[in-house]
Amino acid sequence: MKYAKLLAAGALSVLAAACSQPDTAAGAGSEQADTPRVVNVYSARHYRSDAAIYAAFTEQTGIEINLIEASGDQLIERVRADGPRSPADVIITVDAARLHRAEEAGLFAQSDFSEFTPEIADNLIDPDGYWIAIAKRARVLAYSNQRVQPDEVSTYEDLADPRWEGRICVRESGNAYNQSLLASMVARLGEEEAEAWAAGIVANMARPPQGGDITQIIGVAAGDCDIAITNHYYYLLMQNSGEAANRAAAEAVTLFFPNQDTSGAHVNISGAGIAVNAPHPDEARELIAFFLSDEAQRMFAEMTNEIPVVEGVEWENERLDAVMPFTADTRNVSELGDHNATAQRIFDRVGWQ
Amino acid sequence: MTPARQGGRLPDRATALAILAALVCAAPVFAVAWIAVTGETGDYLAHLARTRLPVYLVNSALVAAIAAGGAGLIGTVLGWLVARTEFPGRALFSWVLILPLAVPAYVAAYAWLDLSQAGGPLHAATAGLFPTVRGAWGAGLMFALVLYPYVYLLARDTFTGQSADAYNAARTLGAGPFSAFARTSLPMARPALAAGLALVIMESLADYGTVSYLGAPTLSIGLVRAWSGAGSLVDAARLSLILVAVALIVFGLERAQRSRARSHAASGRHRPAPRFHLSRTQGLAAALACLIPLALGLIVPLARLGWLALNEQPAPNLLPASWHSLTLAAISAVLAAGLGLSTAYALRGRTFIATASARAAGLGYAVPGAVAAVGVIAILSGTQALIDPAWQSFTGEVFPVLLTGGAAALIFAYLSRFAAAAIGPSEAALARVTPALDGAARTLGATRGETVRRVHWPLIAAGITSAGLLVFVEVLKELPATMILRPFNYDTLAIIAHNYASDERLGEAALPSLLIPLVALLPMIFVARYLSRARSSSGQV
Incomplete structure (x- = not known):
């Protein structure tokens, strides 16, 4: 069984080499002055x-x-x-x-x-x-310049209104930014109202969640939906994209910071x-x-x-x-962690994919 | 002589290595099971069962079925074409067709969604007729396109090794070419096809990135949410046990059907079946059939990313990352092929312990990489806790931290995840070595070693190197375990690609994504050349 021996020997030497790789990191406590x-x-x-x-x-x-x-x-x-x-x-x-x-x-x-x-x-x-x-990163809205009038958009809460039915693009709820947005709603409005809001968003979705935030913005530009929820920097990234299609999509939508007169943007x-x-x-x-x-x-x-x-x-x-300056939510961000698990369960209950 | 005894010492050593393989592969899964069983019980799982679990299960079944169906069809047809027919470009296609395996499924998903979404170029060019690649069917399709090489590789090797006798007999008896194929070649190839399909199914069930991006929430999504959303590693571990159970069933079915189909060719003589010469039109059709999956799984997604890459400055540190990827993959591939081969030898003995080892080794494949990594972490930190006091009392110094000590933890995780991918193919390869062949060689005075070297190896070399290649490519694109277990300052291509892609910077993700199949090309060319040499010399046996 020469091959097995060879293989075993090779394996051992490789593992030994891997194990004995100089460890620059874990010099805990044994630091010397030089x-x-x-x-x-x-x-x-x-x-x-x-x-x-x-x-x-x-x-x-x-x-x-x-x-x-x-x-x-x-x-x-x-x-x-x-x-x-x-x-x-x-x-x-x-x-x-x-x-x-x-x-x-x-x-x-x-x-x-x-x-x-x-x-x-x-x-x-x-x-x-x-x-x-x-x-910091703000989770905000991006709406179509063609199909949405600037005075139609105001708050996150408003997005649950039936007049947005079939018009919203948003990514899946496993995403940490969506979870924190809902957690902030829980902190502000309480669990029950936050759940009603999330259910309203699900009812108003133009399509099942797919892709990331940029996918949502492109969806608005392409006419799949009229308004998207996105982190602000994805929009800025698209504005500066090397890809002409991305720049054109950014041109076709407007970034909007909601809740400016109420709680501030998340x-x-x-x-x-x-x-x-x-x-x-x-x-x-x-x-x-x-x-x-x-x-x-x-x-x-x-x-x-x-x-x-x-x-x-x-x-x-x-x-x-x-896009600066804007009014931001002044709650301590530690509350987002407090309500994360609750937000997650709300997503599951309302069927936000 | 019974097969169990006839191999003498050979199976014994092989059994020892098989047990080692089983321990390496199954240990992290057992660690995860331990976490699942001993952890605190909350109400999250009940909540999940009430809300999302049915959706997860339905999506898992859909995605796995579409992936298996698609990969099975593509892999079998292409494997047969390349093995049994002669058409323009056949020699090149023979190994180029493996390359889509080097494309991480999530990379293909990013590119295809980008192309086909509303506002994407494909959507615009077809006036919205081309459907958006999304949901369960989109994800299943992505898996079929990048995982079919599992089936293709095994099918190709099996069809190549098949004796032409049965097929010719069927033709003589009046069966048409297709019917003869379906009634002789296909049943004989069933173990290999089943091994490939089992890998496709497990791979697609364990995936997270693709199904999350395309909006097809499978069980692995539920698992990650239990972990990251509800913050319970215990519940995630419990959910992963469902995947382990599925793996046991899938690999169990594969094994059951393998033993049913145990068909040794009557003669060990390697009678290479002559390839059919296709007519000009048929030949072009065959080349086209090869080109389509290659285009969809490899060329289109990478071309799209390459196009986007033109607009971006290249990511830094690609050279060291390529080197890391290459070495990690090569080491893991050799080790996994060794473990796979040993297990396959042990299985020839048909002892209980060998069968149990092979099954246990399959477990590592069942759990998503992130969970397997948690198992590795648990084992290493447990070992650390055991070693520390003893080490300290002997040497007075602290034992180096195992986890951050080097790439060993990483290779452990890779072997645990992917050694199973080497076992099935090794077994399929070894199935070509009949007990009668051993007997003949021994009768002629060959020692056991000589028998293995001069009789077995030429017959199984192709299969074993394919097995190693599968693991090589798997490791190249492995993501979650690499991320969490790697040493400091240690990027791989897959990590760089993912970091950009997850940030939706597809242009910057392009170059590292392109480099993954390129790095895979090197060993593939080497292996292809080695195999063609091996094949021409095997005629002397």
């Missing part, structure tokens, strides 16, 4: 702006970044399984509900973020100090917290501070069309300027 400073980042973001921010951070501080990007739930599971030995220093998610879950799993250390206030609004910082927002966050067992807590704090620096905030605005959380930051992005 070893380079590192910070281990577990991020659910995966944007080009982040790569630029990390590069700038390393250049300015000399701190190397070790990075794992995966979905928020996966990161939470990995950090939880590694327990006290986890090399994670900073955990970043793109959804307040995921931050809430990481907090509930006991993954975050409490921090004093007061040095960042008042430049950052209170509602963007966890009341218990486990995490802080680093960028805003979700990217947020970061320091891991409770962080081997490099000082570096972790430096990185979060850097995320909140004018330089990094500006990169969010210019590279991903996200909205900076730090007040008074300046940027050059005409498309973002065109």
Whole structure:
């Protein structure tokens, strides 16, 4: 059985090689003065702006970044399984509900973020100090210039009205942004009214959910529906797309921030917290501070069309300027996490696919 | 001599490796089952049963049925054409037809929805006549188009290896070519086709990205929602047990029908069936039949993405990511082929332990990658907890964290997920080696090793390399386990492609998506050349 032996030998050597791969990350506690400073980042973001921010951070501080990007739930599971030995220093998610879950799993250390206030609004910082927002995204509406008059659109609540029947495009409810939008409705209106609203949206859908937010905007432009629910930056992305069809679709629709005279538009966050067992807590704090620096905030605005959380930051992005400023929901974003499970069940009950 | 004893030491060692394969593959599933059984009970599952579960089940059945039907049809027809007929471009199609397997189903879905949605170019060009690729049928179609190579590969190898005797006899007895095919070649190929279909079904049931994007909520959607929406990993684990049960049934059926159809050709002599020379029109029709699935599954989606890519600057770090993808896939493919081959050898002994091992190894295939990864994490952190105190008392130092230690966890997860994909094909390949052949070789004084090397290997080389190739391509496009288990700063092509695509930046997702089939091409060319050499030399046996 020469082949089996060969294979087994090969397998063993490969596995041994894989196992003995130098481990630059988990030098917990055994840092020496001359070893380079590192910070281990577990991020659910995966944007080009982040790569630029990390590069700038390393250049300015000399701190190397070790990075794992995966979905928020996966990161939470990995950090939880590694327990006290986890090399994670900073955990970043793109959804307040995921931050809430990481907090509930006991993954975050409490921090004093007061040095960042008042430049950052209170509602963007966890009341218990486990995490802080680093960028904002608004979930808003995009309506057809041809088939919808500007004065027809007003609030999220209004979309459940029967006059929108067969006119709404929106993506599936597994999407975290939809969940957080409904969670904000639960927080504002209570579970019963939020459920009635979700049922109204389902009744008014022009087609079963398919695709992402851009698919919905294209659906409006193409006439499948008259109004779509989307995150603001997808629209800005389309305006600047290399693809002429995307730019034309963006031309045909208008981005609208609802609830300006009432509760404010729903805003979700990217947020970061320091891991409770962080081997490099000082570096972790430096990185979060850097995320909140004018330089990094500006990169969010210019590279991903996200909205900076730090007040008074300046940027050059005409498309973002065109939709700013707007009135945002002032509830603490931690409430989105509180009501996420409720929102999920409402979606199931009303049959929002 | 009974088959069980006749192999002597060979099956014993093979059995040991088969048990190893079973342990590697099934361990994460058992870990998930453990989580499911020991976790706290909430009311989420009851809520799900009242609300969405029926929809999930119906969609799962629809998607799997359409995927299996489509892939079965395409794979069988193309496999037969390439193996048994001669037409323009046959040699090229023979291996190019595997390539759609390298296209992740969700990538095909992104491209096709983009093309066919209202406002998309295809929709506009046909004035809305071309239906939007969405829902259960759209998802099933996507799976059929990118997964048919499972069936095709196995069908092609089986049809190639089939003796022409039965077919010729049927023709002599007055059956037309089609009827002779349906009554002789097809039944003989049934084990291989069933193995391929089982993989297609499990793959489409475990998928998340495609069905979520096309709006065909299957059980795996429910599972991810239980995890991410309700926040209960326990409930997700419980739902995944349904998929495990389905896998047991699917693989059980496949196995049952394999034993029923156990048909060793009367003669071990490799009598390569002569290929039919098709008429000019027939030949063109055959080439067209090959071109259509290739176009739909590979060329159109990648061309669409490539077109979008022209407008974007290329994503950075593609070179190291390609290297990571290539090495991970190659290592996993070799290991999986070894495990698959050993299991196939062990199964020849027909012992209970071998059969049980083969079945257990199939389990890893049943659960979605994200759940399998959770199983791997649970095992590694459990092992860590066991090792830590002992290690510390001996050395006084902390044991390195297993999970972040390197690519080993990742390869473990890949093997657990995909070794099953190597077992079925290996078994199908080994079915061509009849017990009588072993007896003859031994009678002529060949040692066991020589028998394996000089008699078995030439017969099974094609099948085993196909098995390795399947795993190679699977690993190239694997996403959820790679994401969660990878070491720091370790991107693969699939991850980069997904990161952009999930952000609806299709243009930037294009280049890494294009690179996945390109990276798959390298070993495929190598394998194709090796096989043509092996085939020409096997004539000496």
